[in-house]
Amino acid sequence: MRDISVGYGPVRALRRVSLDLPEGTVVAVLGGNGAGKSTLLRAVSRTLSFQGGALTSGSVHFGGRRIDGLAADRVVAAGISQVPEGRQIFARMTVTDNLRAGALGATGSRAAKADALRRVHDLFPVLADRGAQRAGLLSGGEQQMLAVGRALMASPRLLLLDEPSLGLAPLMAARIADTIREINAQGTSVLLVEQNAALALRLATTAYVLDVGEVALSGPADELAASDEVRRRYLGVVDEDAAADATRGTGAPPTLRRWEADR
Known part of the structure; x- marks a missing residue:
């Protein structure tokens, strides 16, 4: 993705976002509600118009081919499948x-x-065991498995996952995470949007943090996991010195230079 901007009518959801996903890797996209994570996936899968959105600038290339002008079904044929939020x-x-x-x-x-x-x-x-059963009678975790399985039926080279752990019990979320690892190990690249930052950073090699439609931070997943800013904002981890500062009211917690500059 290069300099992608997306709008829903007058509302700008993404602003000049660039992202790289090397073949065979897992790349995670983190951010709070309204940061533009789902919009980013829709820009790749060409499903923006179904929600009233449109790509206003930038380009998306996959496997050396520009795909931002294709219809959604042609994107699937090109090797990209999406698992939507909410299954x-x-x-x-x-x-x-x-x-x-x-x-x-x-x-x-x-x-x-x-x-x-x-x-x-x-x-x-x-x-396989429940093939003849109505899908609506499956548990939430089983429905998520079905949503992932349905996307894999097109044999994609790139799988787009939108909040796969949403609403799942921790044990089921861990099972889904193990499956994502196995899917990737079998050769399918994964672009993972996830609010569970700890889970996403364990799975990914590279991560991007979106903040109000812009890339606020990016880098190797292990480095972001060790970042005080990411830990404080997304992992719920506060070191003792930061906690003491907050208690004394001595000022705002430190921020990363890149984040401060983007704001």
């Missing part, structure tokens, strides 16, 4: 039919789609 499964359809729907935009043969289904069943055996 958005087809509740009245069976689990198997939800998975079949995920393969509709794929360009592979029947054999390739059958291989994709076997991969999903290997990752999530419960989906």
